[in-house]
Amino acid sequence: MTSTPIVGDDSVSWERPNRGPAGEGATVTPFERYRHGDPTAAIGVADAYVAACYRLALTLLDDPAAAEAATRDGLQVALELAPAFDPERDDERRWVIGFVRRKAMERARIDANRRPWPGQGRSLNRTGLEPDAARRLHGLTPADAAAAVARLQPNQAVAVWRAFAQGQRPDQIAAAVGAPVAAVRERLRQGLQDIQDQLGAPHEVAQ
């Protein structure tokens, strides 16, 4: 598997999305423009997400062709379902990248054992965020998020990244790193807890 750096540089010019429901100082993203009826904004959406999604898919699939296909399919689905996106309840980046990640995970599992995994296709965005949490993520930059991940302990970072990018469950991670399953679960919980601590608890945002 190709080792992909967890935290990259900030050279990517990220067009910051709107920062809140009121749209204070908001910059309309290409995705928002496309969602509201501008088909030419699809080019901007592709420019914004292709590189990141391809890296994510390549991390998961370790196959450039498969990663390219997963990226293409995921982004196409994201644009197809763009009208269903609710900015009040979810984050755009998470929403778009989630499709690519799902496509990559499906392809990885299908290629692995030719058998769909149990929850495949049942839901695309069932795990939604609360409005306050989504509001919290609106102001999160990729650099901040990467920094939060980078500050994890190494074993926690490995577990979290394997679970996120490669779709491995705790038993698979345990088999890969040679640790008990319970320990891997604890690392996952603790890693997510640490990330959340660095980003700020939702109740704090709510207040």
Place this chain on the structure above:
Amino acid sequence: MNHDEARDLLAEYALELVTSDERRGIEGHAESCDICGLEARLYVQAAAALPIAALAGARADIDAAAYDRIRDAVAGRAMAHGAPRPRSAHTRRSGAPHQSGAALPPAPAREHGLRSLLRRPPSEPEPDDDFSLDIFADTTPLTEAEEALWGLERAWGDDARSPAKSRPGAVRDVMPDVVMPHPPLPRETAGWPLAVATLPRTAPAKGSRFRLGRPEPPDPEEGSDIAFPGAWPLPEEASPVATVPEAATEPPVAPPPPRGSRFRLGRARRDADGDEGSDIAFPGAWPLPEEAPSVAAVPDAVTEPPAAPPPARGSRFRLGRARRDADGDEGSDIAFPGVEPVSADASPVTVVPEAVTESPPAPKGSRFRLGRAPRDTADDEGSDIAFPETAPLEAAAAVAASGLAPLPLSAILESPIHETEDVPLTGSPKGRRIRLWQRDRPPEESTDILFPDLPLDAGVAVVVRTPPASPLADARPGAASASRPWARIRRGRSGPATAAKPVIPSEEPESDGLADLLGIDLAADADLSGSIAARTHEEIAPAAEQALEDESPRLDRLEASQAASAQSAGEPSEEPSDWSAAEESGQPGRAALDTGRRPPTPGDPFAFLDELMFEDDFSGPAHLDGEGEVEGERRTPPGPSTRRRGLVRGHRPSGGHGEFDGDDDYGMEPGADAFGVSPSLGEESLELSEIGPGRRRFLNRIRDEATAELVTAIPEFRGDRALDDAIHLAVAPTIVSVPGVTSPMPGTVLPRYDRSSDSDDDDDDGDRDRDRDREEHTRRQQDEEEDEEVEDSGGWRLWAILFSLVAFGALGALGYTFYQLKQTREEANVLEAKVQSFAVQIGLRGDNFVGVAYMLPSYGSGILILDGIPTLPEKREYVVWAEGTEGVKNMRSFQSAAPSRTYVDLPRMPVGFRRIFVTEEVRSTSGARAKAPTGVELTSGFPPVR
């Protein structure tokens, strides 16, 4: 899922690594457990930062060419589709207003279902995340179809202003947009277009039937009917025809497709455009039970059928999975239109186009066995299909099996080794029935052959089918060969090379066999009274001797077998044969007859017969040459039948001098034969009791006529007892070779002519008359008894038929009942599955009770089911609140129905519905509904995020 289990899986839940069951369990627990709920939201938010962190990567990680390809594919496809369509208010279920962009128009709604299918070019793949099968009202105008869809959505309660809602029972009558659950089709089938059913614009009824076939088949009977069990309400008279898109012609290539795939059943390579055959879509959510094997589409069977000649209409095919199992008992029989011969109870057959097409150009009526030709050679496999207007080809089949050439029919009829009985058939089937005997074979070996209307020179082979061997047959030589199902084909007495005799014009076919046997050319002279009578005993005797010689091999074998059995048993045979009975009754012994010679008994008046029959140089007695007295006694009315009757009368033992003429008691019954005595009815009736009275009369008639002809032809023999016996021996095989008769030996059936009764003693006339009357009376009684037996057996058959009908009817009723029960159960299952598929479940959990709200996906209506909610005191009530974007709204107030389950009918949820909860409120005395919750919140639930 309990608390510990849920908490262990919270991190995986946030990272979307859990299965659907685990996810439901966690969400259900998190709704009632604040700790887990808070922790889950925390983890979800943390995990949401991970994809954002992934954006902080270097673009250099991706190849420029790949980047351009992805960018072009994504942007190009999105731009080709144009701007997303605005989403209407009633289809927007999240309810969130578009507040992010100040000047932006409302967000467009995504296309789905049939609309997206119709708008999307067929070559482009369908997004595989959310398939739907939309059934709409019409195919021609798209706008009306869309209106129908929108009307359906309105009917389901999304739009309060919809006229459909105001219509009573609108929700029940209108067919919903059938959205298949999420993984309806595998990813490999993403590019396949869905089946589009053309339905009438009216609301269809349950249990309608669909015809799947070509859009415009030339034959209206083409296609397959598929009845969906009650899922879609369609009227029976609608009977719509499903159209199959052209693109659905390519079956899946590689792996066996899972449930829910669509298959094309038909002959591969039949035509170029591939629009033939039937498409059957197996919806993944429907009738197949879970344990049913996946319907693998017979790609092999479809592509492997022989490409050569297409099977004719009416063939039956087995559709199933190729190489599924060894015994091949799986699959379905499909009778193509135009088929009628296959009966309902016919066993299923495999596709045997070879058997149909390779069969020889046999005449109509051939019977074919359809089965797996190369699979095995057992004859018991397959099904017989009888083609109409046919006749048996057993003869041809036997000839083919034996490798012998067929004989002309005339040769068989005239073969000296066969005794034939040719009966033209006038009913159905037309033709003739020929019964064949062989003299050198046991009499059980005979056969009836039904020939269609064949000319006499038609090539026909005769196959003797042996009936079940009787004890008598077993005791005889050749019984082993007689047990074979197929005997040989006889061509003549000296072997297969023996040429058949020339055809005799059948002016009098009933006497041809006998005439031929005796060498008398009956057709040569029409007036038998002159020419035949002129024949002398020198011409007759060799023929009679030849007849005896023909009988001698069999008689010798019988004698030898009897002797052998007697020797082996050490005592006389215990077989209660009629041989000994015949000897005891004074009739000529069978043993004596078997040898062809009578035992030399001192003073035997018949001793000279042996000399007569077996001397090489035979010369008859002098008195046999005389003709005058015969001429004096015979009366010859014109016409053959009258002549025969006259001959018979003329040979009456009582002298025949005319005193019996016109006496119907004697003249009308041929059985009281030419020998003047009743033919030992006691013995004969016992022996012939197994055959019907009609056949027995027929045999008697044949025997009497033949005997009468002989006697008439040789007037010198009249009154000569020895010659009568000789004639009797010559005639007897014709009479006794009856299948099923246990004592068919020559001489035992017919009594010898009692010469003493032919004396001119007038004193004995009275006694003889009384004896004859007595015998005649006895025979009539026997005939009446036989008729009564026939009537009795007819009554028994009637009862048997009635009982069979009643049993059949009861069986049918029972089967119909089971079928109805099964249908009802299936419909219930379908409806239940439908409810589970469409309803949105929102779990609620309180301190002492739990509840589930089942709501329509549009939240237009629903029902709240609460278990264990306690009863409130008076002046207090429960209130269901729903929280939307415009605040909290009072949905319904109710009282607990404890201890039973409480059902609360929920109205439409408010816009932006995001939470439902129950509070305990004080009941207003004025009946006004509370505007805002004031009491304690007992429980709450959250709708799933979409």
